[in-house]
Amino acid sequence: MSAEWTFQVSFRPMRLVTLVHRGDATHDNILETREFGVNFASDDQAALASLAGAYTSKEVHKLSSELFQTYSAKSIRAPMVSGCFFNAECRLVETLETGDHTMFLGEVLEVASNPDKGPLLYSQRRYWQRGQLLSKKPLAYATCTISGDLYRINGRLQGVENYPQTVTVTVSNTNGMQIVRENVDTDQYGYFELVKPNNPALKGTYLAKAEWNGQVGSAVATFN
Ligand SMILES: Cc1cc2nc3c(=O)[nH]c(=O)nc-3n(C[C@H](O)[C@H](O)[C@H](O)COP(=O)(O)O)c2cc1C
CATH class of the missing domain: 2.60.40.1930 (Macroglobulin (MG2) domain)
Structure with missing residues (x-):
């Protein structure tokens, strides 16, 4: 799924949270497997992010699209998305019901980064590229x-x-x-x-x- 509400919350140990709507397939997958992969898309992956957010995997096999190239994670079973700005394999540490979303706190087990890529930004329901350094x-x-x-x-x-x-x-x-x-x-x-x-x-x-x-x-x- 696409999940813009995903961010780092601790350096050591390195941890991040992602907030997932309770009805989403990803929500139940994380609860069941107690692990998840986070793939921070790069600025040439807007179509991929749009696709991941447009359908539920309860109905559509999203990874069948040619947009997704995946690689095998080292420490978790979920496939990781290639060509991203940053990837993190996470073990679920804690869950918190925040309202209609659940916050999943993950401990980062493995990371991969691609310094040649710029991050994909999402604001006002549109995709953006990083601008000039202020x-x-x-x-x-x-x-x-x-x-x-x-x-x-x-x-x-x-x-x-x-x-x-x-x-x-x-x-x-x-x-x-x-x-x-x-x-x-x-x-x-x-x-x-x-x-x-x-x-x-x-x-x-x-x-x-x-x-x-x-x-x-x-x-x-x-x-x-
Ligand atoms: C750019 C973008 C960002 C999104 N961010 C979130 C998010 O942070 N949390 C969330 O629950 N849904 C978010 N969504 C919606 C989910 O990606 C969408 O409901 C998706 O179909 C869920 O897929 P799943 O049922 O396969 O898990 C976002 C959608 C888009 C397009």
């Missing part, structure tokens, strides 16, 4: 946290070729008066932090800005 465009964000007699500007500069970089952090008060202007180095991932003493007597709103080559991340915090 972090390729530089972007900056900032936060302002005031706690007692300190305030802290935390943020990140993303999508830049090399780190560390120097970010200019400014903090102004409600009257537009600049109270801090400092250059802060990011770490190797682009994260930065600036901690300053806060005068508890000075109530009001702070506007923090982090700037790098025209990229600006800003944050507003009120200290009462």
